[in-house]
Amino acid sequence: MRQLTYFVAATIDGFIAGPDGSDPSGPDGFFVAEGGHMEAIFADYPDIVPAPVRTALNTHPANKVFDTVLEGRGSYEVGLRAGVTNAYPHLRHYVFSRTMPQAPDPGVAIVSTDPVETVRELKREDGKRIWLCGGARLAATLRSEIDELIVKLHPVVAGAGIPLFDGEFSPQRFTLSETQRYDSGVLHLTYRKR
Numbered sequence: 001m002r003q004l005t006y007f008v009a010a011t012i013d014g015f016i017a018g019p020d021g022s023d024p025s026g027p028d029g030f031f032v033a034e035g036g037h038m039e040a041i042f043a044d045y046p047d048i049v050p051a052p053v054r055t056a057l058n059t060h061p062a063n064k065v066f067d068t069v070l071e072g073r074g075s076y077e078v079g080l081r082a083g084v085t086n087a088y089p090h091l092r093h094y095v096f097s098r099t100m101p102q103a104p105d106p107g108v109a110i111v112s113t114d115p116v117e118t119v120r121e122l123k124r125e126d127g128k129r130i131w132l133c134g135g136a137r138l139a140a141t142l143r144s145e146i147d148e149l150i151v152k153l154h155p156v157v158a159g160a161g162i163p164l165f166d167g168e169f170s171p172q173r174f175t176l177s178e179t180q181r182y183d184s185g186v187l188h189l190t191y192r193k194r
Contacts, residue, residue, distance in 0.1 A: 018030070037186040068091055139164065152187075
């Protein structure tokens with residue numbers, strides 16, 4: 001059975017974006033954009049590198065870990081505001097939305113049905129792991145299905161914003177299985193469901 005991995009950048013105080021939902025990794029963002037953690041992503045998780053970055057760097061590696069990406073509408077719209085209709089054409093791309101009738105890109109599937117059931121179906125298929133890219137509400141909805149949580153913890157305190165999970169209070173324990181520290185001050189913390 002395939003695994004669902006929530007692989008996401010966050011601040012020390014647990015935010016994945018500012019209050020307005022703008023791209024925290026963009027040119028005006030607050031996440032750390034330089035350092036060894038970026039090299040590690042390119043080496044270990046090239047699948048999560050968006051197409052515009054791949055094109056700018058003239059690198060198009062094969063999928064190593066993931067073959068499917070899931071996003072909530074808010075996360076997807078970060079790319080749309082930048083003119084990117086499909087940031088991950090190298091992956092099967094699903095966007096969960098009950099209000100968006102269709103995607104502006106034929107490579108993106110809009111899913112308006114139950115996210116949990118969709119993920120369970122995807123997990124039963126053959127293939128690589130499934131990457132939950134973002135969306136605090138989608139992450140909260142899919143929390144019971146998350147097998148692995150990789151937090152790219154940036155040495156930043158935001159004070160407010162969109163949290164890692166935006167849902168009901170329901171504590172769930174994970175086991176820390178790996179820690180990587182980089183010269184940039186970024187930590188990659190890998191947790192597995194207990």
